[in-house]
Amino acid sequence: MIKLGILGIGRIGKIHLENICTRIPGATLIAAMNPSEEGRKFAEKFNVPLVTSNAAEVIQHPEIDAVLICTPTNAHADYVVQLAKAGKAIFCEKPLDLSLEKVLSTLEVIKAVGVPLMLAFNQRMDPNFQEIKQCIVEGKIGKLHTIHIISRDPAPPPIAYIESSGGLFMDMTIHDFDMANYLVADEVEEVYAKGVNLIDPEIGKAGDIDTGYVLLTFKNQVTVLIESSRKAVYGYDQRLEVFGTKGMMKAENPLKTTNQFIDHTGVHLSQNLNFFIDRYAASYLLEVTAFIEALQQKKPMPIAGNDGLKAMLLAIAANKSMHEKRVVKMSELLQ
Structure with missing residues (x-):
């Protein structure tokens, strides 16, 4: 059983959160972060054990194996770096960042630390x-x-x-x-x-x-x-x-x-x-399922950081x- 956290419970975060809690048997969501109360209330409906407005509580959680980043784009790269240094596997919505320089430096951290990273090109x-x-x-x-x-x-x-x-x-x-x-x-x-x-x-x-x-x-x-x-x-x-x-x-x-x-x-x-959200409902489920299976089977991520760079x-x-x-x-x- 892969223990997950999620950062960001907006439009995409809600899709992933509900899929994990109801449709992906190989994973369990134990922590969720969102700045606004509306997103946190959504997570509480699914009985997520830890619901917080503090990202550090998710990033540093000792039981979490992997974290999904579903926040606004300007926070993606910073969270990826923090999670990599915390030894967590990472699933990140695209893009890593709008700055090529920051994307390159972030991928260097991933390479140096060696944690799995999957980018969510769900199509x-x-x-x-x-x-x-x-x-x-x-x-x-x-x-x-x-x-x-x-x-x-x-x-x-x-x-x-x-x-x-x-x-x-x-x-x-x-x-x-x-x-x-x-x-x-x-x-x-x-x-x-x-x-x-x-x-x-x-x-x-x-x-x-x-x-x-x-x-x-x-x-x-x-x-x-x-x-x-x-x-x-x-x-x-x-x-x-x-x-x-x-x-x-x-x-x-x-x-x-x-x-x-x-x-x-x-x-x-x-x-x-x-x-x-309607057109790609199946692919949102399948991409997180593929992420979980890659972790369980210790296989390379199906969509890696370099794919996002290309x-x-x-x-x-x-x-x-x-x-x-x-x-x-x-x-x-x-x-």
Whole structure:
């Protein structure tokens, strides 16, 4: 039985907390921290033994094996370092930090101490995307040629969030950068990106874009096209298509129901799911389950700190490409 703690009981923290307490038999949650009373009351509903506003009580708890970090981004790296020095295994929501320098220094601490670290790029765990990955590995699609990833939110976040998010490529498209790395399993050679404001001029005033396009060229000549948008009027839009010498495979959007209404105007399907909490409910459960199983079986983490670094570097390259209006070679970074 893996004994867990959790830091942060907001929107994502609540999902993980409830899953651990009700759906993951190999783990038990013995401590939870949240600054506000609302989050602490949520943990108390699940009879978590220690509920506190003091992170140190969780970090230094002698019985805890591993801790989930679900706090705002600006606290991630500091908590990772503190937990690593306390000898705890770590599950951290993405990203480690918005500063490349701080991410690199944090990963150096992890390497020096040697504790397990898993980053929560939960979309890898989606059963639909997992099936596509398996078909690629088994050679059913043949030699990969192209991948097309579409990621559109139902509505933009508040401007206050935009201002502190790191930008569309770092905040939103970073999941798609990780997915591209995961599916292609090679190194990106070149990045070309464009970004515009088509949805809300206030997003532009906040220094960000709301619509982005990125073309990744891998060393094995596979190309990945990623489309990102902050607003789709029809709901959350997450689709994926891979094309190779033996065929094509795609993952479509799951809908709210499988019902169809048919009349003289045609066939009418149900709506898209509302947002990521609905769309990726299964993957949130599966990623924490994978973290627990890796600890139990003493195996490498399925999504390591270096995976997060690779996705972050692609976001940095995409921003550089967009602002400088040119192709950016990945060799230009970290020189």
